[in-house]
Amino acid sequence: xxxxxxxxxxxxxxxxxxxxxxxxxxxxxxxxxxxxxxxxxxxxxxxxxxxxxxxxxxxxxxxxxxxxxxxxxxxxxxxxxxxxxxxxxxxxxxxxxxxxxxxxxxxxxxxxxxxxxxxxxxxxxxxxxxxxxxxxxxxxxxxxxxxxxxxxxxxxxxxxxxxxxxxxxxxxxxxxxxxxxxxxxxxxxxxxxxxxxxxxxxxxxxxxxxxxxxxxxxxxxxxxxxxxxxxxxxxxxxxxxxxxxxxxxxxxxxxxxxxxxxxxxxxxxxxxxxxxxxxxxxxxxxxxx
Numbered sequence: 038x039x040x041x042x043x044x045x046x047x048x049x050x051x052x053x054x055x056x057x058x059x060x061x062x063x064x065x066x067x068x069x070x071x072x073x074x075x076x077x078x079x080x081x082x083x084x085x086x087x088x089x090x091x092x093x094x095x096x097x098x099x100x101x102x103x104x105x106x107x108x109x110x111x112x113x114x115x116x117x118x119x120x121x122x123x124x125x126x127x128x129x130x131x132x133x134x135x136x137x138x139x140x141x142x143x144x145x146x147x148x149x150x151x152x153x154x155x156x157x158x159x160x161x162x163x164x165x166x167x168x169x170x171x172x173x174x175x176x177x178x179x180x181x182x183x184x185x186x187x188x189x190x191x192x193x194x195x196x197x198x199x200x201x202x203x204x205x206x207x208x209x210x211x212x213x214x215x216x217x218x219x220x221x222x223x224x225x226x227x228x229x230x231x232x233x234x235x236x237x238x239x240x241x242x243x244x245x246x247x248x249x250x251x252x253x254x255x256x257x258x259x260x261x262x263x264x265x266x267x268x269x270x271x272x273x274x275x276x277x278x279x280x281x282x283x284x285x286x287x288x289x290x291x292x293x294x295x296x297x298x299x300x301x302x303x304x305x306x307x308x309x310x311x312x313x314x315x316x317x318x319x320x321x322x323x324x325x326x
Contacts, residue, residue, distance in 0.1 A: 040064050047078050047109065050097075053085030057093050061100060068104045076105030083131065084113040094124055210245075217241070217255065226262075237277055246270065256280075259302075269302040274311060284309050 040060045042049050052060045068075060080101055082089075089097075098108045110127030111117055121128035211225040212232065219238025223229060229243035232250045239255035241247050244262040246269070253271035258280040260267030265282045279286035279302055286302065286309040299314040 041067050044081065048075060048080050048106070049112075050080055050082045052089070053083050053113070057089060061097065065100055068106075072104055078106050079109035080106050081110045081112050081127075081129065082108060084111065084117055086114060086116075088113070088117040088120060091120065091124070094120070094126075211243075216251075219255070243267075257302075265304045270299070270314065272299050273297065274300040274302065279309060281309055286311070 040051050040055075040063045042051070050060075050064060082094075082097060094108075101108055108126065110129060111121040111124075112129040112131045114132070115130060118128045118130070210228040210230060211223070212230045213223055214232045216233045217223060217231055217235045217239040219236045222240040222242070223231070224242045226244045228245040228248070229241055230248045230250070231241065234251040235241060235249055235253045235255040235257070237254045240258075241249075241253075241255065242258045242261050244260065244264065244267075246267050247257050247259045249257075249269075249271040251271070252273035252275060253269070254273075254275050254277065256278045257269050257271075257276050259269045260282040261280075263282050265284075267281055269276075269279060269281065276286075281302065281304050284304060284307075300311050301314050301317050302309055302311045304310070
């Protein structure tokens with residue numbers, strides 16, 4: 038806390054949290070920044086549980102007088118009142134409160150604001166309250182309470198106790214942000230998404246789909262574990278090699294206009310076909326017919 042602060046028409050000097058000599062040095066440095074600013078002011082010195090000595094008050098008075106400030110009163114616990122009377126200074130009783138207690142008081146005195154609930158939140162609160170009331174009513178009346186349905190059990194081959202069948206985990210999607218440079222390889226079990234360009238010499242391998250939000254000029258192998266339904270998407274599809282499952286795309290020469298639109302590579306009729314992304318739904322509909 039600063040040793041000097043304004044108080045009404047005068048100033049207040051806080052000596053309660055540090056040694057007297059240290060606080061006095063800081064006070065003199067503060068006053069010396071603008072020597073005439075506080076001239077003509079009166080000062081109240083605040084002390085804590087340790088009362089100042091008489092010679093310390095004399096030193097403080099002399100230091101303030103250099104800057105035209107008069108020491109008018111002391112403030113603190115009742116123990117320093119006799120010293121203030123002896124020095125012909127005013128006295129203001131101030132209870133010494135431990136710092137932790139002071140923080141607790143300030144927090145307790147803060148006005149508490151209740152955040153208004155939105156209509157959706159109020160609806161959810163009502164739903165939860167109703168659910169709790171329904172559970173309590175069922176327990177008191179002896180009605181059965183609905184439980185979560187357990188996993189489906191299957192019998193073991195030997196005909197023994199049923200074995201719980203765990204659902205197979207779905208492959209996750211891996212995201213790569215940035216350019217994949219030549220010599221880099223990204224391999225993932227699941228879908229692979231690259232937000233950036235894939236340069237020549239780079240390699241993408243995924244057991245699911247491959248999506249490139251940029252130019253694909255390297256090697257791309259989707260459905261690497263044999264999934265013929267996997268696809269390769271790219272904003273610019275210009276791969277040095279394109280594979281889906283065990284199939285390899287033929288080297289198809291396309292015009293610059295065709296290569297500049299987002300495209301999708303997929304397996305059709307036993308071969309890899311490349312179609313514009315905006316025609317994908319139309320081609321799928323034709324195939325179903």
